[in-house]
Each structure stands twice: as structure tokens, then as C-alpha cells.
Amino acid sequence: MARVGTTRDPLLVAAVALTVAAAGAAGWGGLSWYEAAHDDSAAYAQVRDDALAAGEQAVQNMNTLDHRKVEEGLDSWEDSTTGDLRRQLVEGRDAFVKQIESAKTVSSATVLSGAVTELDDRAGRAAVMVALRVTVTAPKGEPAVKESRMLGQLTRTSGGWKLSALGQAPVGNTAG
């Protein structure tokens, strides 16, 4: 019986150790998952990337317009914006349609690079800077290519991030 007792004990000890280790692994895995699932900086990083993607697309849309498809283009402008900026676009739409149809220009834009410079994910506000290449083709002459640097303000809406302000980064007078 004594011999049986000594052969059983190490087995029992090993079994208990394994169970404790397994419980430890489960606890550690659970903790790690919990921390990851409640990691604010991971969520913030995702919001930043979402805002940048939406911002770049919106800035590109706002620099793209084909006189043969003005209504479609301006719909995309309105779809990319919110607040004051959208209101201005809606109010000036008719005049703008006439202007583009008489100028017969086609503008297309490519985003070269973009970055989020500010992000307040609680307030739903972000600032982006976008380097852009815009090609404008008029009925006569060669297409004009120019690099453009734009600053935009984004606001989160129920339909995603939209531009609430957009303008060229000012040249000169950079004191402010």
C-alpha cells in the first residue's frame, strides 16, 4: 500500500498543478481580452483612421466636378459636407450649376497624403490636412495640374464623418 501511495501522489500533484496552471491561463486570457475590449486608445485609434479616410474622401469629392455630370457631382459635395458648409453649397447650387455649365470644365483630384491633426472623439470633431493634386481640364488648352494643400474640419454625423469647413492652407502671413 505504501508503494501505491507514493506512485499516486506525484500524479495527483501534477494534476493539481496542471489544473491551477490551466485556471491561471484562463484567468490571464480573460483579463487580457477584457483589457483589450475596453482599451480606449484602441478605440481612439480606430476613430482616427475612420475620420482620416472619410476626410480624404470628402476633400477629394469636393475637388472633383465634371460639367457633364454637374448634378451628380454637386450631390456628392452635399453628401460629403454638413452644417454651415453644406448650407452654403445648397444655397449657391443653382448659380454654381450655371457657372460650371458655361465654363465646361472637368476637375479631378487625387489625394497625395493626409493626416489628422486634431481629434476629439467625444465631441465628434476632427481636423485634417490633405495634400492634393487637382487636374482641371477646360474645353480649350492643356489640362492644368496644380498641387493643393487643404485644411478641413470634420464633424461626426449619423451618416459618418463629414466636412463642416474646408479651405486652402493660407500662404504667407503664417504668424498666426
Added chain:
Amino acid sequence: MNERAGTTTVSTAKDTQDSEAKDPVRPAAPADDTADTGPTRETSRRWPRIAGAASAAALLVAGCLLFAEGRQLRDTAATSNRALTDPEATAEVVGEVSNALGRVFSYSPQATAATKASAKEVLAGKALVQYAALFGQVEKQAADQRLTLTSQVVRAGVTRLTGRGAHLLVFLDQVYERRGKAPSTAAAQLSVSAEHRGGRWYIVEITSR
């Protein structure tokens, strides 16, 4: 042999287990040390072992799955980029790179040597090589045309930031002043790569956009 054969025939007529239990000294039974532990004790001792091993394995698997799930949540393309999620590091790289660009892209006919010296402090790698090639012309131009260049960063943003490297988008204003002429301003967009070495950020590549 005859006796055993006879027992088997009898036991098949009755319940097999019953006859085994009733007859502990049957020669057919295993004649080891474990002979005294009957089949009921065998199973009652095996079941807790199986249950224990199964629950230990289940815990282990659960732990691994949760850990893997957690990693997947945390280690995404978005989280490996610390731009803005680490505000201090973001502000630091923006500040140091902006300051460095202002220094290397500003010069006056009297102070090209100072600009050259500061370039060696803030540039490294490919950027330093490119700059050295460019600066030969700049030095001559500055002297010949009495040209002064002042560069100032209008806006800089971090597109990607890790522990060792960063990529930035920089809007730069460059004011050219020639003696006797009105100054002119040029707008530049630069993609800048920087590396963190010895506690400081060095610009390693500059691409005009």
C-alpha cells in the same frame, strides 16, 4: 482447463459481471497487484481523473482563445500607429521635425555655414545626402543673388508613428527675398520620414508632394 471452460459456460448463462464479482480467486482474472481492486473501484478512480483533465484542458483552451481574441482586438493596423493616441510623442515629433525643417530651409548669404551645420544636427541618412547635393547650389545662389530664404511650417500632421519611426505631412511656407525686390512666397507640401535615435528625432527622408 476443463473447470474454467465449465465456469465460462455457466457464467454466460447468468450475468457475466455478477459471476466475476462473486468469484475473486478466478484464475481468469488478472493476477497482478491490482487484483484486489475490483472493476467498480477502477472506474470510480478513473472518472475524476478524466473530468479533471477535461476541465483543465477546457480552461487552457478558453484562456488561449480569450488571449487570441484580445490580441486581435488590440493589435490592429490602427493601434500600431500611435499618431494622436500618444499625444506627447505626437507633439514631440511634430515640434522637432517642424523646427528642423525651419532651420535647414532657411538661410541668408551671411549665414550659409550656420544652416549647413544645423543640417548635420537634424538630418540623417538619405535626407542628409540629398541635402548636401542641393546645398552646393544653394550656397552659390545665396551668395550671387543675395538671396535670403525663410521657411516656416504652416501645419504638420503625423500620418504614422511607432516607437522608432514616424511619417509626417508638412505644409511649408518659403519666403524668398532678393535684395531690392519684393519678397515672394512659395507653398510646399512635404512628406517627411523621421527616425528616433538617441532620444531625438532625425529627418531621414523628405519628398516634395
